[in-house]
Amino acid sequence: MLTGRRYLLAFMPEQAAYAETVGAICRAVWNTALEQRREYRRRGAWINYSEQARQMAEAKKDPDCGWLADAPSHTLQQTLRDLERACKTHGTWKVRWRSKTRTAPSFRFPDPEQIAVRRLSRRWGEVRLPKFGPVRFRWTRPLGGVIRNATVSRDGGRWYISFCVEDGVAEAAPNGKPPIGVDRGVAVAVATSDGGLDDRAFVTRGEAVRLKRLQQRLSRSLRVHGRNHGSNRRDNVRAEIGRLNARIRHRRVDFAAQEAVRLVRGHGLVAVERLRIKDMTASARGTVEQPGRNVKAKAGLNRAILSKGWGGFLLKLEHAARYHGAKIEKVNPAYTSQTCNACKHVAPESRKSQAVFRCVACGHQDHADVNAAKNILAAGLAVTGRGDLGATRSAKRQPSARLTA
Structure with a gap:
């Protein structure tokens, strides 16, 4: 490969x-x-x-x-x-x-x-x-x-x-290990269906303060002859910001690589949501005729999503799966955070907060991200067993109970 x-x-x-x-x-x-x-x-x-x-x-x-x-x-x-x-x-x-x-x-x-x-x-x-x-x-x-x-x-x-x-290594055969569902979140980077909550602070408190000060210095530095031609002081500040962001980025990549290898080594199927990150992080600024609403809150959410590195984590998963015999199944993310894993009741009110999920129908309570990961796993197993119902794939169905009896 x-x-x-x-x-x-x-x-x-x-x-x-x-x-x-x-x-x-x-x-x-x-x-x-x-x-x-x-x-x-x-x-x-x-x-x-x-x-x-x-x-x-x-x-x-x-x-x-x-x-x-x-x-x-x-x-x-x-x-x-x-x-x-x-x-x-x-x-x-x-x-x-x-x-x-x-x-x-x-x-x-x-x-x-x-x-x-x-x-x-x-x-x-x-x-x-x-x-x-x-x-x-x-x-x-x-x-x-x-x-x-x-x-x-x-x-x-x-x-x-x-x-x-x-490297001359052939793609590994299926390892036959148990499946797992993975929910990528903002408060917790990776939540798994077995109850695992894995996260890491990519930016220390001191680095966050320093980054903010550097950005303030950059905004106050002199611009000469247009937008792309700045002073030496401005170039030095930009270089410092670049070095600090590179350090943060390397921590994020390291975390994603370690989590990906851990998941594919211990599981034969890893179900994740098929997220359209580019659309999810689009600006809410709007136009002059129709200005956006809650622009600052949306900008903060966009930064939080991008800071977790969802896309890079998925790439690491797909790369590591080739060597460890795991399969990555992408499922539809609709209603995974609002569905009760116990009774399958869908209600936005069941998610009491970012971390608490309490079903309004049956009273089942669980961590909200873990509950979503369990729903993702169920959707992944359904796709694997019955096939995708899309027009581009054949509908592979499991044999009925009467034929297997």
Whole structure:
């Protein structure tokens, strides 16, 4: 299977400056190619990767575009391939621009023959990249397979390299262990149908105070010549905020990875809700004609949802399930928090508070998130046993009791 290995790079100062240059060139190629695709769509035409790659090769010969030749050619071609895949998946008009201030520089080397890795010591390794030469990185774990490609990116002021590796491991067979339901929440990150409540504070109290002060300093710092050109003080504050957010993000990723492995190791089926996080965290600001209501409360809820990393946790679950023989079943989230797991009565009044669920019909009482996780598990078992009733799947039904008797 294909998997990833991420390591911390130890760039020399000139290599770090060159990496910034390559990232800026790839960002310019992405934005220019995206605008070209949109202009073609306005005219009712279409342009593909092959034509854009040919035009980029011609542009390198132009003295005004000679800066394109400063970057490795394969990274620019891979940028165009990534753009074409994004346009085919999401549509040309929904693909986002790459911002200088909001998008971290990143570029990929797709040819494994141009990537040479060797181990220097117990803690250090070396990778040779086109136009970079030898670059040292922290050897924190073995590669464990054949390298397919490598991606260099900056995160929180540090540079990392991510290898896509073919580890040669086949997908594990079903492990036959008991199923479990998982409810992703705001107050508690992960609640399971067996009564487990797992959470972690990703931000300490001191970090929250510091982050707020840094944001205040950022808002007061001087802006020069427009929105994207600020003073050195503003750039330094933004760098501090980026480092602090990276530390928080790493804790969130670590928690999601550990929880995912724990769940798939001990269970053969993990049922989760099919949540549309992008729609759930949409702004309630509204328009001038129809302004939104409770905008501040909705913004706070959006921040709380995003701070728990629901989407990243699901990705970790799906990745770990391949190695441990577990199945991830996504179910419809409708009424899972309002349904009594004991009598199946649906009533919003049964949820007395964020943590207390007391059924108004039968009096059953349970933790609200655990009750929802039990409903999610029941829905997952129903889908697994009888099949999805959607038009794209066949209705697999369990044999009736008369035939099995």
